[in-house]
Each structure stands twice: as C-alpha cells, then as structure tokens.
Amino acid sequence: MTARAGTAIDRAFFDRPVLDVARDLVGCVVAHEGTAGVIVETEAYHHTEPACHAYVGLTARTSVLYGDPGTAYVYRSYGIHALLNAVCEPREVGAAVLIRALEPLDGIDLMRERRGLDRLTDLCSGPGKLTQALGIELAENATSLLDGPVRVLPREGPPPRLVAGPRIGITKAAELPWRFCAAGSRHVSKPWPSAFRDSLGQES
DNA sequence: CATGGGATTGACT
C-alpha cells in the first residue's frame, strides 16, 4: 500500500545523540502490518537523567536500552498500555526516543477498528493510543526497527518546523525541554498553551 | 517472596 515499502533508515541514523534523533524522527513514518503514521511528537530519554528507565543501569529490563541503536524498546505502562521507543546511541549509552503521537497514514480503517473510535485525531494522539492503533505489543520489544516487524521509514520532503517543551507525565527531571512536536499539528497528545502558539506564529 | 511505582487513558463529578 505505502510507496515507502522498499526504503529504510540505516543504523547510523540512530547511532547519534538522542536529542538529535528525537528531532529528526519527527516527520518520519512508523509502519506495522499494513498500518502506518507520520511521527508528529517525540521525547528523548538518556541514562544520565532519572526519568529514563536506563538510569538504574543494566538490568533485565534495560538491556534493550543498552543494546543496538535502531532497536524497538516496548514496555508496559500502568499495566495497560504498550509504549514504543527507538533505542539510540552506542551500546554503552542507554538512550531512547519515545514515539508519542502519529498522524494516521495507512490502514486507517484498521486503526479505527482497533481503537473503537472514528475521529482521525483520536487514533494515534498519545503513546498508548498509537501502539493500540498499529497493533504493536510487548512481543515487538527488542526487534529491529530497520528490518523487523515494526519499521521506521525516512521522511520525504523538508524537515517540519519543531516546537520543543518539557516532557509529559513524568515527575523526575521534568524541567528538561526534551519533547519535540511538529509545529501546528492537530495530532499531538497534548496541545500547546495558547501563549506558546501565539508567540510561535502558528495558525489554529 | 512482597511491595510499590509508573514515559497513560477514558470515564466520571
């Protein structure tokens, strides 16, 4: 279905500082089993700050974060939701980008069926929503994003304009502005305060 | 082995 089926991102893309990857992933595509969406929101996590799971060092859970860049780290949140991350940086650095929201692209009927909702902006506007819409579960943890069941594909066209701000839903290191959104997107998990929108000149 | 805390969401007051 998608014209991008043959293309791929290489491992070097993820083997870079996690903040750079978080910014560059906005506009890329995530695809899984016939469903796909354009990334409109990401967050960066790094083992040197306490909000990151890798902060505790190498354990059974964090071994994926200390694994190969370009690997999927999928974990269960609040006992209910599966959250999708892309492992970044060299193996000795525990770091990942949380994919927080997508703009639906392919397989939208299937997404609606899985989510039990119709509105396009409700399908993938949150980290737990997008995994449900795409059918991504814990089974995809530790699989390759380059040639595994879940793929990250390069963006076409120019880089989108970004808005940065503090990460959502965390209590530790909450001040770091490590959340990145496509400016003006209606598909992000939480809208920006109007003062932000005004100062950035977004239409709305 | 028991416990507690989440990188959330949806339903409800």
Added chain:
DNA sequence: GTCAATCCCATGC
C-alpha cells in the same frame, strides 16, 4: 477537575 484499571519489574526484606 478527579480517579481507577492493571501488569511489569526493580527493590528490599
């Protein structure tokens, strides 16, 4: 605005 659902896993006894 509040709050419960529900599971994985790190930690501590």
